[in-house]
Amino acid sequence: MNEVPVVVVGAGPVGLAAAADLLEQGLEPLVLERGEHAGAAVAQWGHVRLFSRWSELVAPAARRLLDGRGWRGPDDDAYPTGAQWAADYLRPLATALGDRVRFGVEVTGVARRGRDRVVDAGRDTEPLTVHVRTAGGEERITARALIDASGTWHTPNPLGGDGLPAAGERDAVDRITHHLPDLSDAQLRQRYAGRHVVVAGSGHSALTALIMFDELAAERPDTRITWLLRRGRLGDTFGGGVADQLPARGALGDRARAAVEAGRIAVETGFRTDVVERDGRGRLNVVTVDRRRVSDVDEVVAATGFRPDLSWLSEVRLDLDTTLQAPVRLAPLIDPNVHSCGTVYPHGAAELAHPEPGVYLAGMKSYGRAPTFLAMTGYEQVRSIAAELSGDTESARRVELTLPETGVCGGSGLLDEQADEQVGERPDEGAGGCCSAPAEKGAPAAR
Structure with a gap:
């Protein structure tokens, strides 16, 4: 051997x-x-x-x-x-x-x-x-x-909210990408400029995409941006901001937050995609299980992990x-x-x-x-x-690693009702809460 x-x-x-x-x-x-x-x-x-x-x-x-x-x-x-x-x-x-x-x-x-x-x-x-x-x-x-x-x-995750491709998603692959487009490329920039762009996802890739398209919209004000979130509310989606020990990571969330709060990005929360329809003009309608819809979509960036x-x-x-x-x-x-x-x-x-x-x-x-x-x-x-x-x-x-804190303590995947039940119950970090090591591991690890 x-x-x-x-x-x-x-x-x-x-x-x-x-x-x-x-x-x-x-x-x-x-x-x-x-x-x-x-x-x-x-x-x-x-x-x-x-x-x-x-x-x-x-x-x-x-x-x-x-x-x-x-x-x-x-x-x-x-x-x-x-x-x-x-x-x-x-x-x-x-x-x-x-x-x-x-x-x-x-x-x-x-x-x-x-x-x-x-x-x-x-x-x-x-x-x-x-x-x-x-x-x-x-x-x-x-x-x-x-x-x-x-x-x-x-192997990117599909747009569909149940972990499988939404109905019609495969037929709309010409309008859906799972990777962040390079808007410095003139041809790609033209593809998205002045269009209705939907970004789906809640992670750092989605935040990066929102910032990229917000910058494009500053140059081309006729560009529309809609953000689809499966989560029921924004919550800590933007991260820890100045509390993040990776400053650039914190700044990423802050820039996306500013664009949303300024009204430049429309946000649809609790949006779990079930169907992707193509209308007679070739544009898309993205529809949820409960039949909510975002219509007249030109391009989708599925930053869904x-x-x-x-x-x-x-x-x-x-x-x-x-x-x-x-x-x-x-x-x-x-x-x-x-x-x-x-x-x-x-x-x-x-x-x-x-x-x-x-x-x-x-x-x-x-x-x-x-x-x-x-x-x-x-x-x-x-x-x-x-x-x-x-x-x-x-x-x-032997642990030989100190990781930077995000400034966010808690889960990102909880359903809203679960998160609501836990508000006020979160223990102090020093008492072994979510920012501590598991009990069987001993003392909290420096990150």
Whole structure:
């Protein structure tokens, strides 16, 4: 087993960080990426500026690897775009890893060698077999362990309020996008300018979209913006503002709030899409279960989040939460019905392990359907996993992460009646409330 690599799926920020950590632990990584370059998914939203600084976007082990090769990193206090993150960090990191990173390789399955998921014998002694597809055909790669850092970018949630595409949604794909359009592109800008644009979603991507279109409307006042929220009221949708320890994240919410309060953005709360109709002019009507509707829609940006693709993991034994599709020991720490981004307890290999020996989900994929993942979280995950795989259990269990608070204490997914029942019952943070670590974990973690 020591003679075969640890396979890492995905050459994004967390996958490449995993490879750097594995190397430091004396383990041989092999990163498989279906794109043609590192950070292929990041590049697809390259026009978007991150709300994390460079200092929070470079993994410690990766920095040490790059520094040893003369890398001159960007200004730690600057905020890169996705394109800059990919070009100035991820691609140099992949180059530093050399032939340990393979591109144009799609992972189609993974299994215990010679055993399907039903067979018990040999699961702790036989290696894994990773099935891949390349331009040259199919291959099988033997692995001592697998870290799935493939992310969720290619599996966005639908517009439909029940988790499935709304009636007519598939037929309206020419008018619906799940990615933030690059309005610096003249052709795309023309597509949205002077139109009725609907933004659906309540996360940071939705807030970013609202700001982008509000800026477009300042230039083209005939542009209309409607914001669809499944939540029954705005509540803490805008985040913690000045209380957010990531200032750019707080400012994002403040700018969206200002546009809404100024009346430049129409808001429809409690809007759970059931039907998307196309009228005789080719425009859309978006209709809820209770037959409320937003009419004369030209374009929809469905910033409704993402979900993991678990199809190629069907032959390994995963212990996933039935609600979030996240590792069952991690799920209570990230449940959006309970926690905001800033209340997640730092975690590592212990929370990410599965019944299948040596198989880990890391990065965005480890969060399942939970939102608001930070790169720093993923870096700590893979540091811990690499330590565990090397046999350094003490290091694997040691938390080496301080995450910035959001300034919001509480869940983002509660139904309104649940939230109302809990108003006035929220304990002080120092008394072990929602901003504290779970009781079995001991003292609250610094974030």
